Amino acid sequence: MIEIVQSAALNTVQDAGRTAWRHLGVSVSGAMDALALRAGNILLGNAENAAAVEVQMFPFRVRFQSDTCFALTGADCRARLDGVELPAWWACNAREGQTLELHYPRSGARGYLCIAGGIDVPTVLGSRSTALRGGFGGLEGRTLRQGDVLKAGTSAVRSLPACGMGIEPPEQALHAAFPRSDEGRVQVRAIPSGEYALFAADAKRFWQQPWKVSLQSNRTGYRLSGEPVLPAESVELRSYGLIPGIVQVPPAGEPIIQLSDANTAGGYPKIACVIEEDLWRLGQVQPGQSIQLVQSDAQGAVTARKAMEGWLQRLRDSITPFKNVVGL
Known part of the structure; x- marks a missing residue:
């Protein structure tokens, strides 16, 4: 479990969203950066659709109420665990009582805090995502605030390597498939x-x-x-x-x-x-x-999808050696 120590408006629980209800006027919701969500969950051995905390307003602080593992993906939020700086796109262990804090990003806009087992909130219309305008999903259909406690689902993960482990962000790993302009846009x-x-x-x-x-x-x-x-x-x-x-x-x-x-x-x-x-x-x-x-055109989308899925598959393959050690 994690306790929210400090949170600003608009930080919510999100998974991949609910896609089967638009005909009834229900928006998809879900993570704005679905690639970061999937990658964080892969690092922890979670289902790729497991719910996480999407952080877009800072500072954000949580206290771990039990030993667990977590992953940080998406924006580089200058994370610190009990004051010790953590790299971006990083997964590591947390002990009961430790505090994780995220600050305004060096780059990017939204960070994702994934927990071993995923955030365990009720499923509504097939998703745990928060629909703020509808007031449902996530934690009571609202943004997170101080004092909230989020439970984690069941996980096979016992612990990660003591030093933690990280991955190359997709902006660098996939720069050829997802380019920027000469001006950096x-x-x-x-x-x-x-x-x-x-x-x-x-x-x-x-x-x-x-x-x-x-x-x-x-x-x-x-x-x-x-x-x-x-x-x-x-x-x-x-x-x-x-x-x-x-x-x-x-x-x-x-x-x-x-x-x-x-x-x-x-x-x-x-x-x-x-x-x-x-x-x-x-x-x-x-x-x-x-x-x-x-x-x-459609072929451009197919090419981009292949690059993205290839990166995710390499990530899955890279954690295979740890499976027998950490229970992934």
């Missing part, structure tokens, strides 16, 4: 969709100019600031189903990328859809930072 691949043809006059600029993630952004969607892109004519659309990744363009012309807590239906024209394989990168972009949208 995250390049986000998207496929033209829906009403793309309506934006013919501005379509070229949609891909060429950098877009700043507005401060008016959250888990529902990222609003992009830049020179507006506008349709050639005004159109009235029926509402259609939304999924994370769809890029809508409101009348003001500044696109909105739907994300984990995306609405399930909407009517703004859709100019593109970010490939699912790049959504984890968006989850690590902080408001105020800029991204570059890159036109892609």
